[in-house]
Amino acid sequence: MLDSRRNVLLACALSALAGYVDGIGFLHLGGLFVSFMSGNSTRMGVSLAEGHWSNALAAFGLVALFVIGAAAGSLMVLGRGANRQALVLLVEALLLAAAALAHALGLENVAVAAIVLAMGLENAVFQIDGGAGLGVTYVTGALVKAGQLIAAALTGGSRWGWLPNVLMWAALVAGAAAGALGYAWINLAAIWFAAAAALV
Secondary structure (H helix, E strand, O other): OOOOHHHHHHHHHHHHHHHHHHHHHHHHOOOOOOOOHHHHHHHHHHHHHHOOHHHHHHHHHHHHHHHHHHHHHHHHHOOOOOOHHHHHHHHHHHHHHHHHHHHHOOOHHHHHHHHHHHHHHHOOOOOOOOOOOOOOOOOHHHHHHHHHHHHHHHOOOOOOOOHHHHHHHHHHHHHHHHHHHHHHHHHHHHHHHHHHHHHO
């Protein structure tokens, strides 16, 4: 998947975009995520154990929306048209723009829903032939792969095979920092920049 410079650069750009959006979402939602569903699943489990039903339901709603977005992205990629990768990114840009517009209109729940759908959708960009593809809105898998490839490098494998996965992680962290700064500056309106980036 990360077998060409173009794919590495695109994966890093999409990870940075996801980090940016997730940083904004994390601050806006007070500790829930718009692209990191492992975190939301853990929060849901803890909330259930503590009897905080509304918090558990909120986390579940985000997970469900993310899965719907991922399914929609997969349907686009599995279609027959050309430029399916570009189509996924165009729809993502439109969803993010819709989120920013909804925020401007005071429709916060609609804004968050559109953001989560967009993040689920983004993961279809590297999907090939119906497989799961490469997740670009979360980096746990990339870090596991980096560790495995470091082990391979230490035992005679490719010396730098781990680097693209570490770059994806670094891009997500940098994006999250930028998102936090954007949110501190103009609140959820910072999503406009994410919409523009996806469109580009």
